[in-house]
Amino acid sequence: MASPKISAVTEYLSVGGNRHPAAADWDSQTGILAFGADNNVALWDPADKYHNGVYAILTGHTDKVNAVKFYTPPSSASSGSHHFLLTGSVDRTIRVWRYHKQQANHSNSNSTSTSTSTSTTRPLFQHVETLQGHESSINCIAVARGSELFVSGAADGTVRMWRLDTGKGLSCNGHENDFLTVQGQLVQTITLKPKFFPLALALRTLCVEKKEPKENGKGNATCAPPMVLAVGGTRNTIQIFVMQGYEGGEFELKASLAGHEAWVTSLAFTDMNGEQSQTSSQSQLQSQSQDIFLASASQDKYIRLWRVHAGDDRVPVRRNANGEAEVILEANVEQTLSNKVHEFEASGSKYSVTFEALLFGHEDWIYTVAWSPDLAHSKLLSVSADNSLVIWEPDPVSGVWYSVSRMGEISVQKGSTTATGSTGGFWIGLWSPCGDTVVSLSRTGSWRMWRFEETSDLWVQDVAVTGHVRSVNGIAWEPTTGGYLLSTGSDQTTRLHARWRHGSNSDAQQQVSWHEFARPQIHGYDLNCIASLGPWRFVSGADEKLLRVFNETKAIANLLENLTGFTGGPKPADMSEAANIPVLGLSNKAAKDDDDDYDDDEQQDEDRDEQSTSPPQSQLHLQSSSALNLPHPPLEDHLSKYTLWPEHEKLYGHGYEISALATSHDGTLIATACKASSLDHAVIRLYDAASSSWREIRPPLTAHSLTITCLRFSADDMFLVSVGRDRQWAVSRRVEEGGEGEGQSGPVFKLLCANPKGHSRMILSASWAPMVEGAGAGKRIFATAGRDKTVKLWVQGQDQDQESFTCKATMTLSSPVTAVDFLPVVVGQGWFFLAVGLDTGRLSIHAFAVDGLGKIGEGWALPASECPSKSVTQLAWRPVGSGDGVMDDKRGYELAVASEDSSVRVLRIDGLSL
Structure with missing residues (x-):
């Protein structure tokens, strides 16, 4: 087999930010915004005119990232050659990333392009050093412009000061090369007393009068301006530390600022122009241009401003006729204000800290x-x-x-x-x-x-x-043309992602970028799986005993048609205008076109209380339609309010949390399973989605003894494969129409065969190969993947042996295999391509020849930069058929990837033509 040149391009990368006040920073040099995304660091260019969103993720931390800060040592402030990104994590480490430019793989090409894509050069960062020393989760990092030092605070009750020593590396011939060597050095450890956890840090240099260097008490000559460090956290005071300006100086506690009534959550220093900071009562001051202001925020709902004044003179206050300080206060805030002056000396200069202003307005x-x-x-x-x-x-x-x-x-x-x-x-x-x-x-x-x-x-x-903030557990393409992608996860939301076509109306100049277009489901349980029932409907399963079916609204359908070009065919006549969640309800309710649609008097009585606290139906129609009449993808305000899908049906029967879900390709069948530790619950329940009753097709299928982890229908919906924690797989075959019991309808499946020892450890995923035409027509093939680090290919027997499947090939990989998916078409002269995802997050593509299934084809590992950092939970190739945006072997194929690192990716895989 000729080796193809397989390449992967990240077309879309969706991930949410960590909810921590210090977990993001906006770089003044590159314009890049970096933010913590689970255990990763996401890079986003907010000024990107193409709206490509997150273009890269930095991996390395093993736990959630709490602190992100850009840092430029003064030695390279002008050139930017030594530009760094500092990240702190719950894993107790600080990772140092060095700035460099690299050709990013993000594509801006339109759908009419062939195999080429327009890539841009974007700033990336390379890991160069890991700093260890903290004994608990790192909460915050602070840097100071013009200083070689930075500080970090952690839940071990300490603040640590660090220095980065940078230099050129040497090549083998002794000449300097472009690689920058970085070595971190711990300079000082401050144990906070009384002990508290630092949540916020602010660091900067102090302004001093120009004086001749003089010997200090330690025998060192002052060589740098002194520095001030503000520390706030799980106390209602702010501690002020000062470091003298001599070499080898350390921070010493100089003041403790009282006033806040709860934990201090954020601190920020700044310079202020004297004219702007002066009030009418301060006009007699000669100069305040060297004053520094500190802003502090707290859980007491107040912001306090503090003035750090340089010089022997104090900032004057207005005094009354008796010479007393005059402060006009409201009675309810008088106790929060203080005019105490905190004085200290650094590098021969005197400073004072005073309270400046109280800002209130937050609730x-x-x-x-x-x-x-x-x-x-x-x-x-x-x-x-x-x-x-x-x-x-x-x-x-x-x-x-x-x-x-x-x-x-x-x-x-x-x-x-x-x-x-x-x-x-x-x-x-x-x-x-x-x-x-x-x-x-x-x-x-x-x-x-x-x-x-x-x-x-x-x-x-x-x-x-936008993006998920916890593990993404399931993904599903719109089944006809892949017009959109659904994702669901442990953050209890289901999200709809699609391409936005914007710019010129000309196809040659039109730009394409992926965005979240709807949030159809906002739930109260962690969501585990999802499957599509057609262009307008999907079903999802969560950590509850039932499944929920949702219908698309007219507002979302029109939005997708206008901005993405996806139509999905004729719209259902009963499509509702919008959906809402009643104040005291849990289910998304469809907004009826007219209140007369309520034919059931009992249902009217049941909904009367909910409707009394909800907007009128006509008002809801108007709000949703007008709010989603947009020239751009929905903003977060729209996503959280107007993009819900109404709940159409609930499917009952299981006794525990839903673990697996699959729908037939024609959208008429739903197969489900739940968590189980016995034969009674480890069953597969089938539901007839083609009938209005949505009844279960009985009896349920039995084969497993433990939780079923994956269900998949074959391409012609004649076979259903199931795999589970009991290490076995089972194949059921469609045999007849009509289930047991009065009024039962729908196809009946019977167990065809099972292998109780399919793998040596639990099986986590399975996938059917596409149907083979020609000499091998009718041959059924599926793959299974397990915790035993293997992928096995099972082929149906011929003639008299059609009721059995034999293992024809086994691949051994480096880590447990958590997800597999076959490309839904046969490529070239008869080649299957299988996407494989590992427990480590790594991805690979493997080829199998139709006429030589006993021989494992070549495998291609995708670059680490295109792979998640945690376990891959599901893989899904975009459907290949007729319609807009369809992929083929010349234009590439699209692979959706869901991962436990909270990311959803769409990769374009090129070079599969053999």
Whole structure:
């Protein structure tokens, strides 16, 4: 066999952000936003005009990433040659990534292109060092511009100071090469007393008057400006540490700022222009241009501003006739304010810290505060659990701080506050390097982005990235042409992903990018599996005993048709306009076109209470239709409110959580299984999806003794294969129509054969090969994959031996195999291609010849950069048929990948033509 040149291009990468205030940073040099995504670090260019979203993921951490920070040592600040990304994780390590440019594999090509794609050069980062020392989860990292040092805080109650030593590597001939050697050095460990967990750090250099270097008490000459470190966490005070400006200096506790009434969640230093920071009562000051301001946010719902003043003079306060400090306070906030002056000395200069202002306006915990990078305008950004993002400015005359812009949601999640144990709201807020864009991360792991339009003087929301925040457990293509991709996971959501065709109407200039277009299901249980029943319907299974069937709405169908070009054929006549969840309900309700559609008086009585607290049906129609009449993919606000699908049916019968699900290719049958530890529950239940009754076709199929992990129908729906934890596979065959019992209908399946020793350990996945034409017509082939690190190919016997399947080939891989899927067509002169996913996240493609199934073909491992970092949960090739966006051996085939690392990927596999 001639070796093809197989290549993989990531067309789509969807992943949600970690809900931690320090888990993202926006780089001022490259414009890249890096954020923690489970145990990975995702890279996103918010300024990308093609809206490609996440273009790369950095893998290496073994647990959730809590802290992300870009860092440039002063030695390379101008050139950017030594530009780093620092990431801290629950795995107790800090990983150092070095910046470099590489040709990214993200495609911007339109669907009319052949095998070529337009790639762009994007910043990537290479792992160069791992710093160890913390004994518990790392919560935060802080860097200071112009300093060789950075600090980290962890749940072990310590703050550690680090230095990165960088240098050129040497090639074999003794000359310097381009590889940068990086070695991390622990400089100091600060044990916080009284002990508390640091949640927020802020670090910066202090301004000093120019003086001749002099000997300090330790015999060292001052050679650098002193530094100040603010530490906040699981106490209501902020500790101020100062490091003298001599070599070998260490941080020492100088002050403890009191005022907050709860944990401190975020800290941020900034410089401020003296004219902007002066109030009318401060006009007599000669200069405050060297003052530093510290913003602190807390769970007490307040933001406090602190002034770090350099010099012997103190910031004057307004005094009354008796010479006493005059403070005008409201009675309910008087106890939170303090005018105490904290003084300290560093490198021969005197400093003082005083309380400056109290900002209130949020109604729940404040997670993040950040100063605008635009130093010409003093602006502070804050995000809160109350679902709001606020921009604050001081009044140029009075100096009083007030909110100039408020963005986000208002009362969207009823009762969803931290007081009720909710983890809602916005967790992260960041400014763009230019200060004209802000982003926030919401509780769903999705990003929101606002750009400031000078013409309208408004902040306008723009398309951002979304994704799952926990393991993605199931994926399913729309079965006719693969017009969209469904994914479901442990974050209790089902999401619909599709291509957005935008730009010029000309096919040659049209751009294509993938986005989340709907969130059909928001559940209260972790979702385990999903399968499509046609262009307008799907069924899902969760950690509950029943399955739920959902129908698409007209609003979503129109949105997909307008923005993706997917039509799916004639729309059903009974398609509802929209869906909503009643306030006290759990099921998505269809919005009827007219209230007279309720023919059942009893149903009217049952729904009356729910309708009394829900919007009128006509109002809901109008809201959904108008909200989704968009020129771009839905924003997070739309996804969470207007893109639900109404629940059509519930399927009962199982006694435990649903574990496996499959639908026939014609959409008329549903096969399901649940978690089981006995024969009674380890059964396969079939449901007739073609009838209006949705009744179970009895009797259920029995063969297994433990949980069934995977179910798959053959291409012609005549066979059903099941595999499970009991290490066996079973094949059932369709034999007749009509099940047992009165009124039963639908096809009946009978057990054909089973192999109780199919693998030596549990079997996790199975897939049928496409039907073979010509001499091998009628030959049935399926593959199984197991925890024993093998993939086995089973071929049906011929003539008199058609009721048995024999193992014709066995592949041994490096790790347990968790997912397999056959390309649904035979390629070239009779070749099967099988995609294989491992427990480690690695992916590979393997070839088998139709006329030589006993011989294993060549295998191609996909690059690690295109693979998940955790176990692959499911693989699914896009359907190959007629219609828009269909793949073939010249234009490549698309493979969807779901993983436990919370990512959904669509890879274009080129070079399968043999």
